[in-house]
Amino acid sequence: MQVYLPIAEVSVNAFLLLGLGGMVGVLSGMFGVGGGFLMTPLLFFIGIPPAVAVATEANQIVASSFSGVLAHLRRKTVDLKMGTVLLIGGLIGAALGVGVFNYLKSLGQVDLLVRLCYVLFLGVIGSLMFIESLNAIRKTKSGKPPARKKHNWVHGLPFKMRFRTSGLYISVIPPVLVGVLVGILAAIMGVGGGFIMVPAMIYLLGMPTKVVVGTSLFQIIFVTGFTTLLHATTNYTVDIVLAVLLLVGGVVGAQIGTVIGAKLKAEQLRILLALMVLAVCGKLALDLLIQPAELFSVGAEGH
Amino acid sequence: MRALLFLLACLAMPLSAEEVVLGLSQDEVSISTNFDGSEIIIYGAIKREAPIPQDDPLQVIVTISGPREPVTIRRKDRRFGIWVNTEGLSVSAAPSFYAIATSGTWAEVINEADDLRHTISIPRAIRSVGAWSQVDKPQEFLDALIRIKMNDGTYVLKENAVDLQQSTLFTTAIRMPANLTEGDYATRIFLTRGGKVISRYETSIDVRKVGLERWLFNLSRQQPLVYGLMSLAIAIAAGWGASAAFRLLRSG
Numbered sequence: 315m316q317v318y319l320p321i322a323e324v325s326v327n328a329f330l331l332l333g334l335g336g337m338v339g340v341l342s343g344m345f346g347v348g349g350g351f352l353m354t355p356l357l358f359f360i361g362i363p364p365a366v367a368v369a370t371e372a373n374q375i376v377a378s379s380f381s382g383v384l385a386h387l388r389r390k391t392v393d394l395k396m397g398t399v400l401l402i403g404g405l406i407g408a409a410l411g412v413g414v415f416n417y418l419k420s421l422g423q424v425d426l427l428v429r430l431c432y433v434l435f436l437g438v439i440g441s442l443m444f445i446e447s448l449n450a451i452r453k454t455k456s457g458k459p460p461a462r463k464k465h466n467w468v469h470g471l472p473f474k475m476r477f478r479t480s481g482l483y484i485s486v487i488p489p490v491l492v493g494v495l496v497g498i499l500a501a502i503m504g505v506g507g508g509f510i511m512v513p514a515m516i517y518l519l520g521m522p523t524k525v526v527v528g529t530s531l532f533q534i535i536f537v538t539g540f541t542t543l544l545h546a547t548t549n550y551t552v553d554i555v556l557a558v559l560l561l562v563g564g565v566v567g568a569q570i571g572t573v574i575g576a577k578l579k580a581e582q583l584r585i586l587l588a589l590m591v592l593a594v595c596g597k598l599a600l601d602l603l604i605q606p607a608e609l610f611s612v613g614a615e616g617h
Numbered sequence: 618m619r620a621l622l623f624l625l626a627c628l629a630m631p632l633s634a635e636e637v638v639l640g641l642s643q644d645e646v647s648i649s650t651n652f653d654g655s656e657i658i659i660y661g662a663i664k665r666e667a668p669i670p671q672d673d674p675l676q677v678i679v680t681i682s683g684p685r686e687p688v689t690i691r692r693k694d695r696r697f698g699i700w701v702n703t704e705g706l707s708v709s710a711a712p713s714f715y716a717i718a719t720s721g722t723w724a725e726v727i728n729e730a731d732d733l734r735h736t737i738s739i740p741r742a743i744r745s746v747g748a749w750s751q752v753d754k755p756q757e758f759l760d761a762l763i764r765i766k767m768n769d770g771t772y773v774l775k776e777n778a779v780d781l782q783q784s785t786l787f788t789t790a791i792r793m794p795a796n797l798t799e800g801d802y803a804t805r806i807f808l809t810r811g812g813k814v815i816s817r818y819e820t821s822i823d824v825r826k827v828g829l830e831r832w833l834f835n836l837s838r839q840q841p842l843v844y845g846l847m848s849l850a851i852a853i854a855a856g857w858g859a860s861a862a863f864r865l866l867r868s869g
Contacts, residue, residue, distance in 0.1 A: 316653040316795065320830040321837055325653055325795030373848050377856030384857075422691050422702045539849055546845030550837050554848040555650075558855050565859035569867070602699040609693045610761030611702070 321553035322366045330360065331556065332563035339567020342378075344575035345587045350375050350505035351436065353560065354428075355594060364425055366553055368415075368504030369545035373557045375506045375538045378564050379531045386528030393479035393525045397532040399486050400511070403493020404500070404537035411501025412544040419549075422613065426602075431503050433599045439509055440591035447584035480521045480529075488519060493533065501541045506534040509591075635665045635675070637806050637818035645823040646793060646802075648830055654795040657681070657822065659718075660788040663808065673811035675784040676719065676726040678737060680807075681791055681822065683714030683771075684800030685744070690758040706751050706758040710744040713798045715772045718789040720779040728812030735807065735814055739763055739772050770794045797824055 317328040334356055342349030350371050357367035386392050418424045471485035492514045496507035511530045515521045521529070546552040575583060642658035659679050669675075688711045691702040717737065719726045732738050745759060752758060766772035771794060779789040793802075802822040807814050826834055837844040 316651060318648055318650055318652040318795065318830060320826065320833045323796060323798060373852050376849055377852035380853045381857050381860045422689065422705055426701050542849055543842065543845040546837065546848065547841040550841060552837070552845060552848050554833060554844075554851055557848065557852050561852055561855050562859050565856055566863055569860065569863045604700075605695075606693060606700055608761075608765065610758065610765065611691050611693070612762055612765050613689050613691065 317555065317559070319362075319366075319553050319556050321551065322362055322370075322556060324361060324363075326360065326362075328559060331559040334360070335560035335563025336567035336570075337563075339378075339564035339569075340571035340574070341567075341590070342564070343568035343571020343573075344578070345571075345583055349378075349564070351432070351503070351509060351591070352594060354504040355432065355598060362556070363551075364428055365419065365545075365549055366551045366556070368428065368502070369542065369549060369551040370553045370556045370560075371504035372500060372538045372541040372545065373552050373554070374560050374564065375500075376535055376542060377557070377561050378568065379506065379535050379538070381565075383528065383531045383535055386531060389528070390479075391525050392528040392532050393477055393521070394532070395475075396477045396480055396482075396489060396519075396521070396525075397529045399475070399489045400493040400496070400529070400533040401536050403490035403495075404497035404533055405493075405540055406490075407494035407497020407499075408501045408537050408541045408544065409497075410494070411498040412541065412548060414498070415502055416548060428503060429598050429602060431499070433595055433602065435499070435503075435510065436591050436595035436598070439513070440588050440595055442513070443584055444588035444592065447581050447588060450584075451581045480519075480525055482519065482521065484519065492518065493537075496533070497537050497541075500534075500537050501544070506538055508534060634667050634670070634815075635663050635808055636816055637808060638662045638664050639806060639818055639820060641804070641820070641822065643822070644820070645825065646797070647825060647827040648797060648799070649827050650829055652795060652797075652830075654797075655793045657791050657793060658788065659791065659804070659806070660786075661806065661818075663785050663787070669784050670810070674721075675781070676721050676809045677779045677781055677787045677789075678720075678726055678805075678807040678809065679718045679779055679789050679791070680737060680742075680803075680805045681714070681716045681793075682712045682742060682803045682805075683798060683824075684802075685710035685712050686798075687711075688762070690762050692758065692761075704752050704758075706745075706755055708743060708745045708759070708762065711762065712742055713771065713800075714793065714802070715739055715742050715766075716775070716791045716793075717773065718775045718778040718791060720777070720781045720787065722776050723774075726809055726812070727807075727814070731809070731812065731814045735805075735817065737805075737807065739767075739774060771796070793824075799824055799826055 315328045316325045318325045338349040338353045341352065354367050354371045357371065358364055415424060418427050471487045473486045474483055475486050476483050492511060496511050499505055499507045499510060508530050511533065512526055515526045515530065516523060542552055639661040646655045687707060687709055689705050689707050691705040693700045694703040696703065727737060732741055736742055740759065740763065743759060743762065745755065763772060779787050781787045802824055804820050804822055806818045808816040
């Protein structure tokens with residue numbers, strides 16, 4: 315069944331979109347990640363214009379994170395104060411990101427920017443995660459609990475603030491910076507940025523693991539919501555039909571993924587996720603390195 | 618001045634002995650939610666007052682052209698080990714869709730001069746003013762534009778695709794792809810003899826988004842903020858609804 319997407323102006327198979335949404339949903343349910351970093355490149359591969367893919371994915375992330383946040387709010391595992399500080403940074407970052415996105419679009423380099431960001435971040439995060447989880451497996455085998463550093467350079471900065479839910483008394487500068495970075499990524503890459511924010515919250519800010527996921531989801535909803543509005547008003551690239559189709563598949567897939575994920579061990583899951591991140595990174599890197607079959611590309615004026 | 622001369626030349630063209638009477642299977646294409654391309658049948662007859670001239674055989678050319686829009690063609694080059702867009706050529710007007718069907722081979726149906734005058738062939742349909750000032754070899758870029766558009770089916774040249782019966786009745790089918798843009802699609806029929814255009818007929822096919830597609834598209838352009846807020850609301854509702862439904866399904 316073909317569906318004509320009114321904003322993307324292409325006709326695609328509805329079941330393909332539901333299937334893609336479902337597949338990425340399963341993975342995101344299994345690994346507890348948003349899946350934006352997989353969905354956006356997949357949308358490029360099936361012929362959705364990159365600008366539409368990025369903007370629509372932001373819209374989809376809002377929706378898929380919404381039920382997650384509600385669950386975390388009920389369990390009181392959201393640090394609202396920390397979330398708000400991250401959010402302020404995130405909104406600044408999103409505005410910057412959309413600005414950069416539109417500027418590069420006028421130069422015809424937006425595709426390159428998006429791909430380079432993906433290669434860089436997926437490569438770094440994938441490798442770190444892979445090494446981390448290998449170490450964790452080795453440590454659990456030798457019986458030593460993983461040690462966490464309590465004090466680092468982060469605790470020496472000014473403008474300190476108390477975050478009761480997280481039990482922290484730290485400067486607001488690092489969370490705002492983390493927020494800005496995640497906001498930029500959300501706008502440029504069409505991702506929630508959880509894969510950057512969660513490690514940053516644990517290792518850089520030293521937040522307790524139980525509030526990390528809820529707080530990052532809280533921030534992601536508002537930042538991606540803001541990004542969606544920015545893209546909708548400046549680029550007209552949010553395709554609601556595409557978003558809803560991906561979403562329905564995604565939500566169902568996520569439920570299935572959660573069940574599968576509960577049956578696997580945490581370290582195994584993390585290694586699998588790391589390998590997957592590296593695979594996507596490798597595919598995108600190859601596209602940049604190997605001479606393309608068609609050197610020319612056609613775009614609308616100023617796109 | 619040249620335009621005026623051209624106009625006069627057109628008017629002066631013998632109110633020809635042979636004229637087209639046209640039929641279209643449809644004169645509008647509605648892009649609805651399940652739009653998957655459309656096939657237009659173009660058929661017609663040739664009206665004449667005198668007996669069929671016996672010199673060169675009559676040929677028919679049918680063209681359908683989507684709205685013209687400015688496009689940019691970019692070329693990738695290797696920089697710092699990776700392939701990035703470097704040079705770009707802006708073309709002031711290229712049709713978003715262009716199909717040609719002819720009753721014979723290209724060389725049989727039209728000569729160079731008349732092709733230029735009536736802008737029939739694909740390269741002629743692309744207006745590239747000032748191309749030489751932008752890049753060194755604009756022809757490479759224009760060739761690439763045509764190659765890419767022909768590969769994805771938005772530019773089509775079908776020779777020997779117009780079926781012409783006894784120099785009087787003709788019919789052809791032109792497939793319009795699913796990724797159409799909105800607008801008036803100019804449809805032209807040329808009658809030629811010996812490569813010269815002896816008569817032309819023009820009409821247009823109206824391609825429009827309808828229903829939900831039209832409403833969403835208009836809203837996104839005219840009230841982008843409302844559209845953006847609505848997208849968020851719908852997406853949240855759909856996401857929440859789907860997960861609630863799934864939970865019910867599993868527990869019940």
